[in-house]
Amino acid sequence: xxxxxxxxxxxxxVDKGQITTTSEPFDPFVAVNVKETVNSPGQKPQYVQKKRxxxxxxxxxxxxxxxxxxxxxxxxxxxxxxxxxxxxxxARALADKCRDGxxxxxxxxxxxxxxxxxxxxxxxxxxxxxxxxDSEKGGGITRRRGAIKQQKVHEVKGHQFIAKFFRQPTxxxxxxxxxxxxxxxxxxxxxxxxxxxxxxxxKILGQCPGSAKDSRETKMMSERFNINVxxxxxxxxxxxxxxxxxxxxLLYGLFRQGLKCxxxxxxxxxxxxKFMPNLCGVNQKMLAEVLQEVxxxxxxxxxxxxxxxxxEESSSDEEGQGYEQIWDKNGPPLEPPGSKPxxxxxxxxxxNDFTFHKVLGKGSFGKVMLAExxxxxxxxxxxxxxxxxxxxxxxxxxxxxxxxxxxxxxxxPYLTHLHSTFTTPSHLFFVMEYLNGGDLMFHIxxxxxxxxxxxxxxxxxILLGLQFLHTKGIVYRDLKLDNVLLDxxxxxxxADFGMCKLNVFDERKATTFCGTPDYxxxxxxxxxxxxxxxxxxxxGVLLYEMMIGQxxxxxxxEDDLFHSIMNDTPHYPRWLPKEAASMLSLLFIRNxxxxxxxxxxxxxxxRSQAFFKNIDWGKMELRQIxxxxxxxxxxxxxxSNFDKDFTMEKAQLTPPADKELxxxxxxxxxxxxxxTSIEADQ
Numbered sequence: 001x002x003x004x005x006x007x008x009x010x011x012x013x014v015d016k017g018q019i020t021t022t023s024e025p026f027d028p029f030v031a032v033n034v035k036e037t038v039n040s041p042g043q044k045p046q047y048v049q050k051k052r053x054x055x056x057x058x059x060x061x062x063x064x065x066x067x068x069x070x071x072x073x074x075x076x077x078x079x080x081x082x083x084x085x086x087x088x089x090x091a092r093a094l095a096d097k098c099r100d101g102x103x104x105x106x107x108x109x110x111x112x113x114x115x116x117x118x119x120x121x122x123x124x125x126x127x128x129x130x131x132x133x134d135s136e137k138g139g140g141i142t143r144r145r146g147a148i149k150q151q152k153v154h155e156v157k158g159h160q161f162i163a164k165f166f167r168q169p170t171x172x173x174x175x176x177x178x179x180x181x182x183x184x185x186x187x188x189x190x191x192x193x194x195x196x197x198x199x200x201x202x203k204i205l206g207q208c209p210g211s212a213k214d215s216r217e218t219k220m221m222s223e224r225f226n227i228n229v230x231x232x233x234x235x236x237x238x239x240x241x242x243x244x245x246x247x248x249x250l251l252y253g254l255f256r257q258g259l260k261c262x263x264x265x266x267x268x269x270x271x272x273x274k275f276m277p278n279l280c281g282v283n284q285k286m287l288a289e290v291l292q293e294v295x296x297x298x299x300x301x302x303x304x305x306x307x308x309x310x311x312e313e314s315s316s317d318e319e320g321q322g323y324e325q326i327w328d329k330n331g332p333p334l335e336p337p338g339s340k341p342x343x344x345x346x347x348x349x350x351x352n353d354f355t356f357h358k359v360l361g362k363g364s365f366g367k368v369m370l371a372e373x374x375x376x377x378x379x380x381x382x383x384x385x386x387x388x389x390x391x392x393x394x395x396x397x398x399x400x401x402x403x404x405x406x407x408x409x410x411x412x413p414y415l416t417h418l419h420s421t422f423t424t425p426s427h428l429f430f431v432m433e434y435l436n437g438g439d440l441m442f443h444i445x446x447x448x449x450x451x452x453x454x455x456x457x458x459x460x461x462i463l464l465g466l467q468f469l470h471t472k473g474i475v476y477r478d479l480k481l482d483n484v485l486l487d488x489x490x491x492x493x494x495a496d497f498g499m500c501k502l503n504v505f506d507e508r509k510a511t512t513f514c515g516t517p518d519y520x521x522x523x524x525x526x527x528x529x530x531x532x533x534x535x536x537x538x539x540g541v542l543l544y545e546m547m548i549g550q551x552x553x554x555x556x557x558e559d560d561l562f563h564s565i566m567n568d569t570p571h572y573p574r575w576l577p578k579e580a581a582s583m584l585s586l587l588f589i590r591n592x593x594x595x596x597x598x599x600x601x602x603x604x605x606x607r608s609q610a611f612f613k614n615i616d617w618g619k620m621e622l623r624q625i626x627x628x629x630x631x632x633x634x635x636x637x638x639x640s641n642f643d644k645d646f647t648m649e650k651a652q653l654t655p656p657a658d659k660e661l662x663x664x665x666x667x668x669x670x671x672x673x674x675x676t677s678i679e680a681d682q
Contacts, residue, residue: 006065006554007095010119011058012105014076017114019084028076028084030116031055032062034091034556037069047071047088051557059645060144064556066091074108074116085110098122123550141444141545147478147499149514152394154187154201158208159194161187161201163394170248174200179248188247192275195248229263229280233273236260246272346676349420351429354382356651360642369651370434370639379636380419383430387665388656390428396669398498399428405474405497406430407675413623414465416485416495421675425665426656428673431680435493437486437631438641440546444481449549452577454628458484459543460615461492463606466539470532473508475501479538480516481545486641490627504531517558518551522590525562536597536606540587544570547580552588566590579610 014028032054035047056062064072072094075086087108097104097120107115154161164186170179172186174196179186187201188194191208237255244251244258245266251257260267264281354371361368366385373380390399409415419431440458444450450458462484469476478499485493501510509529515521521537523530544552552570555561570588572581586596586603593600596609603609607617619625631641639647656662 005095005122005124006063007091007098008061008063008121008123009072009094010061011056012117012119013058014110014117015107015115016084017110018112019076019110019114027079029055029057029079031075031077033073033075034064035071035073035088036067037071045069047073051559054557062556063554064091065554066095068092076110076114076116085112085114087111087116094120095122141441141481141550144441144482145480145516145518147480147514147516149499150512152512153190156201156204158191159189159201159204160191160208161189161196163198164188164195170195171243171245172197172200173244173246173248174203176245193247193272194275229282230278231261231266231276231280232263233259233261233268233276235270236267238267242267244268244272246275346678346681348674348676349422349429349431349680351422351424351427351653354380354431356382356653357637358639358642358651359646359649360639361646362649367654370637371431371651372637379434379436381432381434383432384653385428385430386654386656387423387426387428387670388662391665391669395498398500400673401500401502402497403430403673403675404502405469405500406432407677408472409494409497410677410679412465412468413621414461414492414494415468416493417677418675419677419680421673423670423673425667426662427653428670432495433493434636435485435487435495436633436636436638436641437488437490439482439495440484440486440492441481442641442643443486443629443631444546444549450546451628452547452580455543455547455580456611456615457625457628458492458546459539460612460617460620462494462539462542464617464621465492465494466535469500470535473503473505475504475510475530475532476535476538477501477510477515478519479535479542480519481542484542486627486631488631488633490630491623517561518553520562520565521592522566523592525566528592530592533592533595533598536587536595537592539597540584543580543587544584548573548576552584577611579613583609583611 011030014030016026016028033049034051035049038046038048040046054062064070070091071088072091073086073088076084078084087110089108097106103119103121105117105119107117110116152162170186171177172179173194177197179195179197186195186197188196189208194204194208196204235256236258238251238257242251242258243249246268249269251267251269258267258269259273261280266276266280268276353374355374356369356371358370359367360370360381366383366389368381368383371380371382372378385399390396403418403421406416406418406421410417416435417433419433420429421431422429462479466476466479476494476497476499478496479494483494483496485495487493499514501512504510509531511529513524513527515524515534515538519538519541521530521534524534541552553561553564553568555564570584572584583596583606586601586609589595589601592598595601596603597606606612607615616625634640
């Protein structure tokens, strides 16, 4: 019987039996609750849920430690959220279904009807070597893990504005005009729900009101302008559609829909009254414009000869416009190929130039498809993003950065090379070299783990790609098995640059909480400003997974996983070479300045570590070392190294969700996206 450890459960399928459904086809999902047994004197044992409910997708896994009295409750639901059946079973009982470290596939009976098929694998806490499964069963890492990224917060005088797509008509609480368009038309404060245009958010006069009556805004107006006039709100019946002057949304209802000021006529929801400052009768827009002019107008002695205030303002407005350029630490901005107008215009591609054959991968970002360039017989991987999704997720800047880094990748052998980029009214297209060797996640699922020589080889080539990005001031931020691909010879290529941050040098650091949970560095979890150190932590996780076959940090849910990353020491099996264990421990140093890969690491440069003692770095940089593994590839269009879950899907563009909203899209934000490489133009 398995001892102390944890189980990894993979959800396979459900047999609905006599379960009745309200719609066709049957589209179920599973909610998983991990509960603990609580015993009270004289009462039956009670189950208490201390972890939040998780919703694993089909053919993905969740982990659960084995504790006495722990049970796992799995509920089958039908979309949108109708419970159909459930099963509750102890974690120990699931572990008992695994014998000798094998992977067990079993059916669990559901109540009131039906069956749930799952796959279980037991991991011992004291396990020195993970048993090697056969290729059909897969390895210890059995799921693809999606990246997360928190929305950028724009702090203005206490307001915490985030970009928002308003699905209902909304007024700007600053200028009292509608927020139009499909683009995330405005910002909304997370604290007080104040809604404003992006162009208006920096003009807000005062602090975000926790309690508007005592806010700094009210005090400032009272002290500087002798303005401290409370509104005189009364419940009002509105006979025509009316919008709240704070959050900008409609006052709903048939009667007594909101509050109206008897003096100035300001309207608001009852819930928004506490956020309304004492500015009865004050036009904030006009006052802000006056204050702005006062701030901008310099004294006569400060002006340049021959200029006036309007000329100076125009000059300053031009500074800093456009997206960030990639900087080289030793020189001026390094512009990617094609960023300057060439002597002769390069060819511009369109979707009609390609024939789309297969889906290679997909996610929340969109999908990647195998495509053939017509009349050329050349094959490419084309990443397609929906513009409406990019705009709703406030990812325009990230998309433009991804294009920049991909174009820069043409300068390095271990980064994915870009053929071209182009747009249609509804989609964005990245045309990249087709790496038909598959990604490392695909291969590790087949083999369980890589031998030390293979892990060392991949580690060295990935290291060179990372260091190239770092010298350009780029933090990659999403290094994982899924994002490292193999070409037909077996060399690696780092892909997917959508999480990159540019111009991180010296004291310029990043702050966004992002990455794939299993790979996120402690400094990100702590909310610290960070630099390239986070990539070296992720690099350590990647090496650990390649050589040991499981993740170094574990948890029943995301909170437990993050606690493990912050506090736990990874387990290094006895069979792991001491040079490998030593380097991994240096990569898992929680002080980012002292971590291996950083200049202040006491162990010296990462290339000089004993783990890499057999590597000829000069030959490695020139791709002159033969890979230890060569993928099986039958042709240039071979898709056998990609998951069948994707390749079986029909290759077609996903239409926009709302064609009417598409008409209002601001296409100007994608100006400068199109690009054609020198090689593609020949």
